[in-house]
Amino acid sequence: MDEEVLKAYRKAGHIASEVRKEARSVVRVGASVLQICEKLERAIENKGGYLAFPCNVCMNDVAAHYSSPPNDRLIIPEDALVKIDIGVHVDGYIADTATSIGFSAEHEDMIRSADEGLERAIKIVRSGIKASEVGDAIEGAAKRNGFRTVWNLSGHQVDRFMLHTGKSVPNVGRLDGSKLDEGEVYAIEPFTTLPSAAGEIRSASEAYIYRIHKGKPPKDEATRKLFEIIKSRFRNLPFSERWIMNELPSEDFKIAFSTLLSSKNVVGYPVLIEKSGAMVAQAEHTVVVTRDGCTVTTL
Numbered sequence: 001m002d003e004e005v006l007k008a009y010r011k012a013g014h015i016a017s018e019v020r021k022e023a024r025s026v027v028r029v030g031a032s033v034l035q036i037c038e039k040l041e042r043a044i045e046n047k048g049g050y051l052a053f054p055c056n057v058c059m060n061d062v063a064a065h066y067s068s069p070p071n072d073r074l075i076i077p078e079d080a081l082v083k084i085d086i087g088v089h090v091d092g093y094i095a096d097t098a099t100s101i102g103f104s105a106e107h108e109d110m111i112r113s114a115d116e117g118l119e120r121a122i123k124i125v126r127s128g129i130k131a132s133e134v135g136d137a138i139e140g141a142a143k144r145n146g147f148r149t150v151w152n153l154s155g156h157q158v159d160r161f162m163l164h165t166g167k168s169v170p171n172v173g174r175l176d177g178s179k180l181d182e183g184e185v186y187a188i189e190p191f192t193t194l195p196s197a198a199g200e201i202r203s204a205s206e207a208y209i210y211r212i213h214k215g216k217p218p219k220d221e222a223t224r225k226l227f228e229i230i231k232s233r234f235r236n237l238p239f240s241e242r243w244i245m246n247e248l249p250s251e252d253f254k255i256a257f258s259t260l261l262s263s264k265n266v267v268g269y270p271v272l273i274e275k276s277g278a279m280v281a282q283a284e285h286t287v288v289v290t291r292d293g294c295t296v297t298t299l
Helices: 003-026 033-046 105-124 131-144 221-234 250-262
Strands: 050-059 062-064 081-090 093-102 155-158 185-188 191-193 201-212 266-274 280-282 285-289 294-296
Touching (some): 062 280, 081 105, 093 185, 105 131, 105 185, 105 285, 250 266
């Protein structure tokens, strides 16, 4: 990997790591989820990074893809298990990292199991290893601790301005025989749940995180203007409605954004929920694969 590219990945990872750690002082019972998102996103920008995707604040059985919409009134309830997932990019080079924060003692073992799965995966990552071997390490850690992993949520390869590209890193040992190669970058993210759970996620009807799907701009002037703003600011990266809602007058924005969604110029990432309603914990780091191991950018 080019030294300047690696430097950008390291910088993004350093910022992401700092903000992930700061999340522990921001996430509290009774705290506004919207304010958590905004504080952590602002912290990324204040440290010189750019937002690779909206801050995810996912609670209890919600495993992924919840980020506050405008005027969100959701708060952190008592005994919640909260997953904070943040993304930073520097010149398009992405760091993706997550941590779980529990407000009940009963969550501690599940969180530790996700952390252990991530640690074991990182220890064996190297050029030429099969993705399924990494998944087996993650799944094995969960089973040894009395838990299971969510089989249909995976880690993912990242590239410049591309959050999900190419290969996946499963959280079970039987799904993917592709090999990880030197110089590739992956977000590895175990999702751990109860042994009695389905160990599977389903898509909810709601979506609060979006991305461009069709590249050809719409004909309507206001809609085309909004589309071009989204394209120039975010390229292929996910974004929040919160980030663009003031780009047009309120009513014009509502019509234009609705048009982009109905035309599929823009599509949403559905909120992902554990199928049986069980709690889910998450841990995540971004790694650069080397010949004999990997460099973790988000420690």
